[in-house]
Amino acid sequence: MKPGIKDLCYCGSQRPFGECCEPFLLGAALPVSAEELMRSRYSAYVTRNVPYILETTSPKYRKYYNPKAILEWASNSTWISLEILSSSEKRVQFVATYLDEKGQLTHHKEDSRFEKIGERWYFMDGK
Numbered sequence: 723m724k725p726g727i728k729d730l731c732y733c734g735s736q737r738p739f740g741e742c743c744e745p746f747l748l749g750a751a752l753p754v755s756a757e758e759l760m761r762s763r764y765s766a767y768v769t770r771n772v773p774y775i776l777e778t779t780s781p782k783y784r785k786y787y788n789p790k791a792i793l794e795w796a797s798n799s800t801w802i803s804l805e806i807l808s809s810s811e812k813r814v815q816f817v818a819t820y821l822d823e824k825g826q827l828t829h830h831k832e833d834s835r836f837e838k839i840g841e842r843w844y845f846m847d848g849k
C-alpha cells in the first residue's frame with residue numbers, strides 16, 4: 723500500500739508522494755495552505771496515520787475525536803480518490819470517494835473550515 727518515492731500521491735495532486743503529502747505526514751514540513759492540509763489529512767486516512775489526523779485537528783475540537791474510531795474508520799474503508807471542488811483561504815469543499823466496510827461505494831462531500839495558529843494550519847469542522 724505504501725507508495726515509493728516516485729509514485730503519485732494519494733491526494734490526487736498528480737505529484738509524487740515524496741514531494742507532496744509525505745513530508746507533511748512525516749513532520750518534515752508544514753502545509754502552507756488549508757488545501758494542502760486537507761490533502762495531507764486525506765493521505766493520512768489512506769495511510770492510517772491517526773496521530774497526524776489528531777495533530778492537525780484544531781486544539782479546540784480535538785477532544786471530540788476518538789483515536790480508535792478514526793483508526794477503525796480509516797482501516798475499514800478502501801480509499802479511492804479525493805477531489806477538491808473549491809478552496810479559499812480557510813475553506814475547502816471536497817469529495818472523498820471510498821468503499822465503506824460493506825464494500826458500498828460512498829461519496830463523502832464536505833465543506834470544511836480551517837484555521838491557522840502560528841505557522842500551523844488546523845482542521846476545525848466540516849458539514
Ligand SMILES: [Zn+2]
Nearest residue numbers: 731733742743
Ligand atoms: Zn498529496
